Amino acid sequence: MQNEWLYIGLFLIVGVALPAAALVLAWLISPKKSNPIKDSTYECGMETVGESWVQFKAQYYIFGLVFLIFDVEMVFLFPWAVALGKLPLFAVVEGIIFILILVAGLAYIWRKDALEWV
Amino acid sequence: MNFWKDPIQVTADWLMSLFTGWGMAEGLANILINLLGIVILITIMLVIDILLVWIERKVVARFQDRLGPNRVGPFGLIQPFADIIKLFIKENITPVGVDKVVYNLAPILSVFSVLILWAIIPLAPQILGVDLNVGLLYLVAAGAIGTLSIIMAGWSSNNKFALLGAFRQVAAMISYEIPMVVALLIPTVLAGTMGMLGISQAQQGMWYVFLSPLGALIFLISAVAELGRAPFDLSEGESEVVAGFHIEYSGMKFGWFYAGELLHAFTFGGFWGILFFGGYHFFGLENWGPLVAAAIVLFKALIGYWVIMWIKYTLMRIRIDHMLAFNWKFLVPLSLVVLMVTALLNTILRDASTWILGLSMFLSNALIAWITIEILRSRSRKERENAEGLAQPTMEAAQH
Numbered sequence: 001m002q003n004e005w006l007y008i009g010l011f012l013i014v015g016v017a018l019p020a021a022a023l024v025l026a027w028l029i030s031p032k033k034s035n036p037i038k039d040s041t042y043e044c045g046m047e048t049v050g051e052s053w054v055q056f057k058a059q060y061y062i063f064g065l066v067f068l069i070f071d072v073e074m075v076f077l078f079p080w081a082v083a084l085g086k087l088p089l090f091a092v093v094e095g096i097i098f099i100l101i102l103v104a105g106l107a108y109i110w111r112k113d114a115l116e117w118v
Numbered sequence: 119m120n121f122w123k124d125p126i127q128v129t130a131d132w133l134m135s136l137f138t139g140w141g142m143a144e145g146l147a148n149i150l151i152n153l154l155g156i157v158i159l160i161t162i163m164l165v166i167d168i169l170l171v172w173i174e175r176k177v178v179a180r181f182q183d184r185l186g187p188n189r190v191g192p193f194g195l196i197q198p199f200a201d202i203i204k205l206f207i208k209e210n211i212t213p214v215g216v217d218k219v220v221y222n223l224a225p226i227l228s229v230f231s232v233l234i235l236w237a238i239i240p241l242a243p244q245i246l247g248v249d250l251n252v253g254l255l256y257l258v259a260a261g262a263i264g265t266l267s268i269i270m271a272g273w274s275s276n277n278k279f280a281l282l283g284a285f286r287q288v289a290a291m292i293s294y295e296i297p298m299v300v301a302l303l304i305p306t307v308l309a310g311t312m313g314m315l316g317i318s319q320a321q322q323g324m325w326y327v328f329l330s331p332l333g334a335l336i337f338l339i340s341a342v343a344e345l346g347r348a349p350f351d352l353s354e355g356e357s358e359v360v361a362g363f364h365i366e367y368s369g370m371k372f373g374w375f376y377a378g379e380l381l382h383a384f385t386f387g388g389f390w391g392i393l394f395f396g397g398y399h400f401f402g403l404e405n406w407g408p409l410v411a412a413a414i415v416l417f418k419a420l421i422g423y424w425v426i427m428w429i430k431y432t433l434m435r436i437r438i439d440h441m442l443a444f445n446w447k448f449l450v451p452l453s454l455v456v457l458m459v460t461a462l463l464n465t466i467l468r469d470a471s472t473w474i475l476g477l478s479m480f481l482s483n484a485l486i487a488w489i490t491i492e493i494l495r496s497r498s499r500k501e502r503e504n505a506e507g508l509a510q511p512t513m514e515a516a517q518h
Contacts, residue, residue: 004248007152008237008256011247014156015233018164019226019374026206026370033209041213041276042365052215052276060289063442067292070450074299077457078255081306084461085468092465096458103454106446115446117439 171198181431208369217274224271225374231263242411272363283362287353294343300453301337318397325396334394349433387422
């Protein structure tokens with residue numbers, strides 16, 4: 001196909017449509033005999049005490065922040081890695097210094113005990 | 119053109135002449151043919167998925183000294199199809215208080231995030247959906263949709279267990295994405311391209327697993343964590359959060375989560391094979407034709423799937439603090455060191471022969487592995503001494 005992204009777009013549409021079609025088919029042929037007890041949350045288990053949407057541990061948030069820093073920097077490294085074969089040694093060392101800054105950040109987070117699960 | 123030399127192109131040309139013969143516009147016919155190809159590809163993947171259920175159940179039975187399904191059909195081969203029928207005719211129970219849109223979208227997205235990966239997998243030079251020049255970024259982006267589906271399922275279920283399981287799973291997935299992306303950078307550096315086909319072709323002389331065994335290992339470990347399979351299946355810790363994020367799902371909705379997990383494992387086995395084990399190259403066997411090459415890729419994917427299963431049924435579940443510490447304090451620094459060494463060696467030895475580069479890469483990887491093991495050993499020795507209280511307390515006691 002001439003346009004690769006058009007192909008990807010078609011693929012995404014079919015990728016959603018087929019599983020959705022299976023769910024619709026299952027909805028059509030499955031029995032529907034609901035009652036309040038069957039539809040209760042965590043049926044046949046303990047009843048939920050309080051709110052279901054609990055507050056989450058702050059630790060998850062810290063890991064999320066650390067991940068964000070690294071993920072953004074990793075995306076910057078992809079063009080560097082692709083062009084590596086044509087880059088002079090100077091530019092490669094520059095990229096490595098960039099990674100070392102990343103490592104320094106990791107060392108700082110580590111020293112601050114942000115990686116401990118408390 | 120010969121059918122066996124390029125089956126996709128020949129079929130597409132034939133369909134094109136057929137459709138234009140009916141008076142269809144060429145652009146529309148082109149889109150229709152591609153749509154047909156996509157539907158066939160996804161259907162084949164879903165059929166493979168059904169067979170994966172059977173393989174999984176047979177293999178886990180062997181690991182646990184059982185026989186596995188063996189009643190329905192020869193070797194129990196019809197069993198997964200019977201399971202599918204059962205899932206279809208099960209009642210779909212939607213508990214009260216769920217966020218309906220998000221709740222129903224989550225299982226679709228779960229399997230969608232895996233299916234779209236097959237758009238870029240090169241089964242052979244002639245058999246591939248599309249050769250994106252940003253293929254590896256596409257892989258990372260699709261992985262993010264998988265993470266999204268899990269948090270959607272956990273959040274919308276109106277159940278504490280589901281929510282806790284989703285939190286754990288997402289923490290694991292985003293953490294292990296870092297070493298995974300770094301491991302993806304290593305084939306990028308070696309091949310000089312992000313396209314899956316380019317990486318496959320660049321491994322004609324030597325598979326990247328020999329150039330960077332540590333990269334292959336890091337990719338495998340982080341892939342297992344991304345999949346949420348044992349030993350990283352905290353989201354499904356039965357004794358803690360019952361079934362994790364998919365606890366409130368029943369019938370076909372649960373079926374898609376299950377199918378998505380198995381196909382995810384198979385697909386990552388395939389990526390492992392393509393990125394580090396030569397793709398469709400297998401000692402010149404790929405020259406027999408594109409269909410043989412496709413069979414080689416699927417075979418390698420099955421091997422990868424088997425390795426992931428082997429890990430799952432051998433190791434036990436680890437604690438969440440251990441899991442995150444293993445990632446941030448071990449895998450991330452290690453992968454960054456491997457990446458830096460790979461980049462430096464590839465620049466310095468750019469004009470050297472393949473064999474010198476390969477040998478130095480392998481030796482550097484072995485050296486890094488040895489140093490890592492030594493550091494770990496000394497650290498654990500120190501920790502053990504602290505715990506047993508051999509050296510430090512007696513010194514302090516003498517001073518006081």
